[in-house]
Amino acid sequence: MSLHVLICENSIDGILSGIYRAYESRYGHSSIELTTADRLDTYNLFCEYEEVPVDIQKVQKVSRTLLREFGQEGFRTLCEAMSAWESPRDCQKEMSKANAVYKTVALGLARKEGARVLNYLGESYVNRVFQLSRSTYCESHHLLGFLRFAELENGVLFSQVHPKNYVLPLLADHFCDRLPQENFIIYDDTHKTAAFHKAGASYLLAEVPEADRKFMERYSAKEKEYRALWLEFFRSIAIEARKNPKLQSGNMPKRFWPDILEMAP
Amino acid sequence: MQLTQSMTIMEKLHILSDAAKYDVACTSSGVDRGGNGKSMGNCLAPGVCHTFSADGRCISLLKILFTNECIFNCSYCLNNCGQDVKRASFTPEEVCSLTMEFYRRNYIEGLFLSSGILISPNYTMDLIYQTLYRLRHVHHFNGYIHVKAIPGSDPVLVEKTGFLADRMSINLELPTSESLRTLAPCKSRSTILRPMRQIQNGIAASSREQLELHDWLVRREGGLSASPDTSGGFGTGTLPGGDPGVFPAATGKDDIPDTIPVSGSSAPIRPVGSWQSRPRFVPAGQSTQMIIGATPENDYQIMSVAEGLYQNFKLKRVFYSAFVNVTGSSSLPALPGGPPLLREHRLYQADWLLRYYHFQVSELLSEDRPDFNIFLDPKCDWALRHLECFPVEINRADYKTLLRVPGIGYKSAERIVKARRGGRLAFADLKKIGVVLKRALYFITCSGRQMYPTRLDEDYICRNLMADNTQIPREVRESGFTQLNLFDLGMVAPSQSQAARIITGFSSGISQAGGV
Numbered sequence: 001m002s003l004h005v006l007i008c009e010n011s012i013d014g015i016l017s018g019i020y021r022a023y024e025s026r027y028g029h030s031s032i033e034l035t036t037a038d039r040l041d042t043y044n045l046f047c048e049y050e051e052v053p054v055d056i057q058k059v060q061k062v063s064r065t066l067l068r069e070f071g072q073e074g075f076r077t078l079c080e081a082m083s084a085w086e087s088p089r090d091c092q093k094e095m096s097k098a099n100a101v102y103k104t105v106a107l108g109l110a111r112k113e114g115a116r117v118l119n120y121l122g123e124s125y126v127n128r129v130f131q132l133s134r135s136t137y138c139e140s141h142h143l144l145g146f147l148r149f150a151e152l153e154n155g156v157l158f159s160q161v162h163p164k165n166y167v168l169p170l171l172a173d174h175f176c177d178r179l180p181q182e183n184f185i186i187y188d189d190t191h192k193t194a195a196f197h198k199a200g201a202s203y204l205l206a207e208v209p210e211a212d213r214k215f216m217e218r219y220s221a222k223e224k225e226y227r228a229l230w231l232e233f234f235r236s237i238a239i240e241a242r243k244n245p246k247l248q249s250g251n252m253p254k255r256f257w258p259d260i261l262e263m264a265p
Numbered sequence: 266m267q268l269t270q271s272m273t274i275m276e277k278l279h280i281l282s283d284a285a286k287y288d289v290a291c292t293s294s295g296v297d298r299g300g301n302g303k304s305m306g307n308c309l310a311p312g313v314c315h316t317f318s319a320d321g322r323c324i325s326l327l328k329i330l331f332t333n334e335c336i337f338n339c340s341y342c343l344n345n346c347g348q349d350v351k352r353a354s355f356t357p358e359e360v361c362s363l364t365m366e367f368y369r370r371n372y373i374e375g376l377f378l379s380s381g382i383l384i385s386p387n388y389t390m391d392l393i394y395q396t397l398y399r400l401r402h403v404h405h406f407n408g409y410i411h412v413k414a415i416p417g418s419d420p421v422l423v424e425k426t427g428f429l430a431d432r433m434s435i436n437l438e439l440p441t442s443e444s445l446r447t448l449a450p451c452k453s454r455s456t457i458l459r460p461m462r463q464i465q466n467g468i469a470a471s472s473r474e475q476l477e478l479h480d481w482l483v484r485r486e487g488g489l490s491a492s493p494d495t496s497g498g499f500g501t502g503t504l505p506g507g508d509p510g511v512f513p514a515a516t517g518k519d520d521i522p523d524t525i526p527v528s529g530s531s532a533p534i535r536p537v538g539s540w541q542s543r544p545r546f547v548p549a550g551q552s553t554q555m556i557i558g559a560t561p562e563n564d565y566q567i568m569s570v571a572e573g574l575y576q577n578f579k580l581k582r583v584f585y586s587a588f589v590n591v592t593g594s595s596s597l598p599a600l601p602g603g604p605p606l607l608r609e610h611r612l613y614q615a616d617w618l619l620r621y622y623h624f625q626v627s628e629l630l631s632e633d634r635p636d637f638n639i640f641l642d643p644k645c646d647w648a649l650r651h652l653e654c655f656p657v658e659i660n661r662a663d664y665k666t667l668l669r670v671p672g673i674g675y676k677s678a679e680r681i682v683k684a685r686r687g688g689r690l691a692f693a694d695l696k697k698i699g700v701v702l703k704r705a706l707y708f709i710t711c712s713g714r715q716m717y718p719t720r721l722d723e724d725y726i727c728r729n730l731m732a733d734n735t736q737i738p739r740e741v742r743e744s745g746f747t748q749l750n751l752f753d754l755g756m757v758a759p760s761q762s763q764a765a766r767i768i769t770g771f772s773s774g775i776s777q778a779g780g781v
């Protein structure tokens with residue numbers, strides 16, 4: 001019996017399409033593995049490879065099933081896992097996130113226990129989903145606080161971030177709820193994608209391969225004043241007798257600093 | 266005041282944030298409130314840290330004093346009336362615009378407003394109320410607000426303010442009324458505990474009302490239009506009588522010395538023109554703060570007070586603030602080694618044990634052992650003194666038993682209980698779940714086996730645990746930690762656990778040495 005490897009696009013849609021294909025093919029879960037295109041560098045002679053294209057209709061079907069079987073929370077956890085970034089070390093040592101999610105879904109559907117299987121951390125693929133979703137969740141939670149908006153000349157609030165994981169939709173959801181009457185843009189420079197929000201409306205995601213740096217730095221007159229006030233506050237709120245740079249960088253990892261006003265060089 | 270008015274907002278912010286920095290609470294946790302599509306702001310129950318200051322502490326809120334003018338004379342405070350410092354006061358509008366503009370740029374999660382006492386407690390409390398009213402009603406701010414209640418101010422003002430705030434706090438300042446009398450003669454246990462009790466009762470009444478509303482809505486099947494609320498606007502100057510049958514508070518033994526009798530309201534007064542259609546009273550709960558190391562109380566006294574506050578006043582959090590001598594007053598210890606950070610750290614660890622791990626103070630400390638072990642965290646220390654409770658079998662032990670194992674946090678314990686429904690757990694799984702095995706391994710078995718053969722022996726385990734440098738936390742190790750100089754004194758005893766005990770005995774001596 002040979003192993004069928006389904007190669008998906010590295011995105012939620014790509015992986016969900018792969019899961020659809022896995023069920024549709026009827027090869028049986030034990031003879032299927034999912035992976036994403038970007039982590040495949042060597043091919044194994046004894047495997048059959050198949051590329052799975054993104055198919056939005058199939059994505060919607062799978063999403064409906066997962067929402068029904070895993071509930072809102074469980075589905076969110078799976079999406080967080082699918083949005084996670086896999087480091088080069090992960091790619092060598094850990095199972096592909098596409099496969100981890102697929103096997104977890106298969107377990108949940110087979111046992112008819114839905115989201116409860118997400119707790120079964122003794123299963124290696126469930127554990128992998130747990131690690132991945134936690135990584136995405138933590139980074140998005142960090143950025144809810146570390147993200148900084150600057151007011152541009154035209155009154156739009158602009159922010160640039162460099163997340164490892166694809167957290168932009170999570171950020172956009174949060175700020176839509178928080179700042180409903182503001183026009184704002186969040187630009188994810190790692191994934192070259194931006195979220196655009198118009199006051200009183202929902203938001204749009206769009207790929208922006210080349211961002212206009214000059215545009216980002218045309219601040220309004222008030223902006224400079226409030227930046228200076230914030231920097232002053234940041235300085236005077238620290239207790240000199242407790243100064244502790246290592247604790248500071250432990251709590252606020254340095255990779256975020258370039259985008260944090262008060263920490264940027 | 267002339268001076269104040271000519272001051273720039275930058276100068277005021279400098280003075281009034283600098284003056285607020287010794288207040289430790291900066292969390293924005295405890296309330297989930299979604300946006301409403303119109304005004305600015307929402308709240309997330311776990312809270313959000315927006316940055317970390319140079320001392321490594323989380324900054325979540327714009328933490329400022331309304332004014333640093335003060336008619337009181339607390340000797341540990343730089344704003345006391347005898348100090349020669351530059352004074353400043355904000356106007357309510359200045360506080361509002363700073364909050365709104367910082368919030369829009371995502372610098373902060375909301376406002377933490379405290380104050381010195383200008384003219385009188387009532388005058389100050391009213392200014393704070395005016396500020397919050399403006400922020401909620403004129404600027405329609407829907408984010409987080411933590412506000413101080415001024416000791417000695419009118420309960421009506423406290424009540425009105427509570428409907429605009431998410432969290433309220435009144436600092437206990439010092440653990441005993443005697444210390445309070447010495448260092449903060451203008452304050453007293455009763456001017457602190459009375460509003461604390463009032464807020465407690467207000468919160469209880471508000472959540473009861475919330476429940477009733479919920480039931481009523483369920484009965485009406487979602488009819489939101491008609492409101493069951495009959496409580497009128499704010500008008501009377503006194504609080505309606507209490508309902509001690511429904512809200513028994515602190516009857517019988519009260520662990521806080523000098524507790525004042527219950528005199529709370531069960532039906533808080535609602536301000537006119539509410540910022541929400543049905544505002545809740547202090548929905549994120551109440552907190553307080555104690556200064557550690559300025560007075561001679563031991564850890565047992567401090568933790569007993571904290572336990573009393575949790576049990577009898579239903580506080581959400583008690584914060585501990587390592588004393589920093591800023592006034593140089595002769596009634597205060599000099600603390601040449603810097604603030605007692607390790608002691609503060611141990612108190613926080615013990616505080617977690619009370620709130621999340623079902624520990625009681627009497628299990629951790631006693632009259633004979635009144636201070637925490639400097640070298641071991643309170644949970645390891647407890648475990649070593651209770652080896653008869655171990656080892657614990659991971660695949661069988663109940664949640665509460667798992668909580669007692671060093672190296673297993675409350676989240677890990679929860680994960681273990683859920684994960685083993687899907688199958689047996691092995692040591693490798695525990696590691697991935699988040700258990701700190703190098704601490705836990707002495708105390709647990711998986712399917713009847715130890716990770717590797719160890720002895721359940723106090724000295725042996727203690728020696729190994731102390732080799733683990735996380736026992737002295739990073740923030741203490743790396744901040745020029747001076748208590749560790751004890752090592753330099755050549756205190757190396759034949760048995761490490763012996764040494765830990767000897768030095769523990771010393772620690773109380775040290776923290777008190779500089780005392781009054």
Ligand code: SF4
Nearest residue numbers: 335337339342345381
């Ligand atoms: S009341 Fe006491 S602690 Fe508060 S500002 Fe005045 S002197 Fe300082």
